[in-house]
Amino acid sequence: MLFNRTRAQEYMRRCGVDVLVATSPVNISYFSDYRCWIDPLFKAYMMTPGAPSDPEPTAAYAIFPLEGEPALVTSPTFAVNASDLWVRDVHIFGDHGLDDSLPLGDLSSAEQRIFDVLHRPQNNATATDALLSVLAARGLADAQIGIEMEGLSPRAKASIEAGLPKAQIRDCSNLIRLVRMVKTEDELSRLIRSAEISETAAMEALALARPGQPIADVVQHYRQQIAKDGADFDHFAFGVRGLGLATEPNYILTDEDILYVDFGCIYEGAFSDSGTTLTMREPSATLIDRHRALRECVEAGVEEMTPGAKASAAQAAMWKTLNAHGITASSPHGHGLGLEVRDYPIIVADNGQRIHDDCVDIPSDLPLEVNMVLNLEAMISMPGVGSLHIEKSFLVTPNGSRPLIPQDRTRPVQPG
Template structure:
């Protein structure tokens, strides 16, 4: 398990002080990954794993997990966190002289020296006692803790000692650390590499399924997890989400890609449009309009800019430049441990951008019966503007 720190502890400390909290307790996989710096997958929605991020800057994080996950920890490497186990899980030590491996040795060692508690709340309480904050107040990510356990925690602590913290975690995560930006850059580059391979495979009678399968297979080979694979050709390019593929590309048709994956817990989301052959005037005009809106949105990306102002600028530009009826619900979204990582470039989101935030900026267009267009890139907000994390040519591709 990589011990590289991903959490923005300085920002977390500021928010905890503002809210009067002694610690933040993560329960969702994304927030747990954020606290411990690496992924720890669960096998079902009821599995209780918690990570405690204390307000004290030098205090190590605490990781609460069932004993049956200890073997995974041993395989991935110890996280930069103190371990607290709960529940029984029985394994026998092998006789001396039997073959072994380093992960088995570490697993056996951890089983012998890490204390085990009756349940997740008891293990969490022990971690809080060791941090000398057993009475709170605490911010608890309410999204993945079992309701009955959440209720018992509220009941056992003083009135008002527990505050829902899923939104607070997302607020902390808005400004990315250098390690997070490195991971986002890496997964963006992977996504683009495979997207370019898909573009090069476009030819007459190529099946949408062939393109989608190439994406999925190459992602798995690279150790990533493919997610949304929107590959639509011809009139199907106007479908925003595509789960079934049955069309073969014909000359003159456009193919719209909107591709999402994640690697080491961090997401990538990019999109392009390709025409097989010479684009029609309609295709050129509509792509030019959305490209102008996309450029206008990026011109507004800088610290202090309002998400809603970026939205208005992009939509108005597309309307002015050739699609007067253009409508959108958003023109981009923050990205990180979640595909939509809190802030959205939308008319109702009036929050301001800060240096270190990362956004996908997109201005797609879908016209049923005609076709759709996509241009989407990922940028990190810098002190005076933005920097691209994606590098593909930003054009209407032709094959």
């Protein structure tokens, strides 16, 4: 499973929380493995004219109690997406909308389970009604309840507060982010596969680049290749003449181009994010030296990525290396990677801020832990000349860090 159950329980005990409730699509997926393509897109007004633009995903709540089994609240129309989840306690709301006038056909055991869920008596008019029913049935109506407030609409928040007058309701949005930092074997395997798919597709696509060709052709090849391996497109960004980063302009490659490229896909919910430099000509000695500085910059950051080290230590080492090469116009940094393109920790200089909600309150300069997946990246943009870029993914191990997958960034990619 994606969910780091043991880590969640440790945080819950430490923070005095009896139950966690996820409300955003990404965290519902994390808690339960439930995924539906429309969840990040759908809003209340799209089915109810005049309603606000509150998010309205097909699965509204994932519930994880400290004691007992987890539960999922989902729309009856999409409940079949929960047929093969590890979370077995599925609840719906509203009318199932099925035509039961014909004899029931043969169903598999998983399909029969969803049929039974859909026909189980319930009086839940809304998803929040179903949530309140689950909490009441578990004896948690007067508990310490951590709810991901950032994914909750104002209407749902008001309904929950009214329906749980004896509970202590606490925002746990950042607690969940801290749980997600350390990957389970399942999430790690997905991240590795996502990175492998993306790297292979990107190198094949970049090898086809030629002067006079729209870079859109390179992007399209990348899209096609990741799709063949079962991944969805996330991004393919590129530098334009050292002026900044683009994803949309129909830029035509020239024989003078040397440019930043950054790419990523999504495999079974897990993001990849990586980058390199594409050049249409043999780079000058000056540009090769600057590219070497970027490579050494990333290597210096990796040396600092050990369990217990602060995130800022890696960024400081990266900056020190670039400065030693006389480079001051850059922004070397890093970030976690997971079910979003950026997870905690964020590898930047210590900003003195705190990561806090109603459950946690800690410095934002987080210590690194084993089984974090981290990206390090650095770029240089030179107006009218081009841009250079290196980004790689790493896994924190008990003895330091190692590459998540092989990603050769020794030199810029030069097709042909």
